[in-house]
Amino acid sequence: MSTREQERTERLAQMQEQLTGAVDALVSSADWRRAMAFAARFRSRSFNNTLLIWSQHLSAFEQGRAPEPVPSYVAGYRQWASLGRNVRHGEPGYKIYAPLKVRMASRTPDDASSWRRLAPGEKPEPGEVVRRRAARMKPAYVWDVSLTTGAAIPPRPAPQLLAGEAPPGLWDGLAGLVEDHGYTVQPARSAVELGGANGMTDYLARTVLVRDDMDPAARVKTLAHELGHVLLHGPDHSDAAAHRGISEVEAESVALMVAAAHDLDTSDYTVPYVSIWATRVPGTEPGEVVKATGERVRRTAVAILDALPTQQVSDGDPPGLRHKPTTVPATPTRVAAAAPELPVGRDRLPATGPVL
Structure with a gap:
């Protein structure tokens, strides 16, 4: 070495x-x-x-x-x-962490096993397609x-909201994403209809119900929570059924991130104490559960936010920064159901590689 x-x-x-x-x-x-x-x-x-x-x-x-x-x-x-x-x-x-990328070549790019790594300075053979892939991680x-x-950084506009108000377009945007996945959004007159809850997703009836007697901000937060369930959970996700507590943490955390990105107050979010849910997955260290849950939540929330036409707070990049996109952005009318497979972000491996 x-x-x-x-x-x-x-x-x-x-x-x-x-x-x-x-x-x-x-x-x-x-x-x-x-x-x-x-x-x-x-x-x-x-x-x-x-x-x-x-x-x-x-x-x-x-x-x-x-x-x-x-x-x-x-x-x-x-x-x-x-x-x-x-x-x-x-x-x-x-x-x-940042990915260390290498050049890969293949004559049949659709065949995952056909790709070979090119040595530094090596030219591809005639007919080969060349792509850059992340091989391992490096410090950045x-x-x-x-x-x-140096030069002043202009402030990025942030939503200006009154107490209880919802950001313009957020309800319609979230409802549209729910409907894109084959669900209908329906009002519930009060928590009594929902067994004391603010919202409910019925996977069999393909409906999402949200209390109609709450202020607009509370309603969009609830709808974001239920959209988290639609994207991450349901009868086709056996892991979600096996770990109900983590499912609720994921849905609430997705809603929290969506709200925070719109500068909505997040102090009323109630996520269970980490040690309660992170230690309840047999055969898995709590730290690994935390990292996996955090990344699933982040990818799902980012996919939702990328698909919304709303004004949002900064994502941490300075205004005016230009970089080559390495992601497949979600379209305004669709967020992939397999949210953890979305390669969202600039500093991580593709979905096929480990998340560090």
Whole structure:
């Protein structure tokens, strides 16, 4: 192993240790709601990278290097430079995971087993298709805007809402996504009709019911929760039936992220204490349950948000930042039912690779 490879391996080991610490802290605390709200504002990155940014920025704040405990925009060194800003001298940056891509070639691209890796400088044979694929992960570095100097960053417009008001177009957008999956949205006169609940998804009747006697903000939050059930759960998802508690955590967390992305108040969300649901999957470590659940929630919420025509808060990327898209965006009229398979985001592997 070369010195460079050894250094990369050591950095990855340090990052894994830091990520494990952040996950363990979630398991032993009641901070899941805060973590989901934070992830909504940095949703362009994987859940694991969100946790790494969260913990490292908090350390920078405690050391007096960052003025606020929560970051606003994060980007890489060259990305900040492209926006006319420079990283402050001596700032080490926040380590995150990034895919190390290699060139793959095949004459029959539809056959997954036919792809071969090209060596550096190797040219493909005549008739071969070449694509870049993620081979493994490498450390990458990002900095919060507070750790940079230079040209001003224009503020991104955020929804301005009165108490109880719903963002314009959010109800219609969510209802349209529910209907795209073969369900109808129906009103319920009160919680009595729903057994005390605010909403209910009937998988057999293909209906989603939402209380009609709540304020608009509460109704869109409930509809987002039920859309989470439609996308992630149901009779075709045996795992969801086996782990009912996690199903409710996922649906509520999806709704929380959708609400946070629209600057709606999320203080009233009630997600069970992490240690209650994360420790109830036999044969699986609680930390792995937390990471898998967080990524499923993030991917589902991002797919929903990408399909909505509403005004949303920043996703953590500075305004004006340009990068090559590596995702297949959801269309305005469709969100894939298999939400965890959506390759959403810039810093993670495709659906066929491991999520780090």
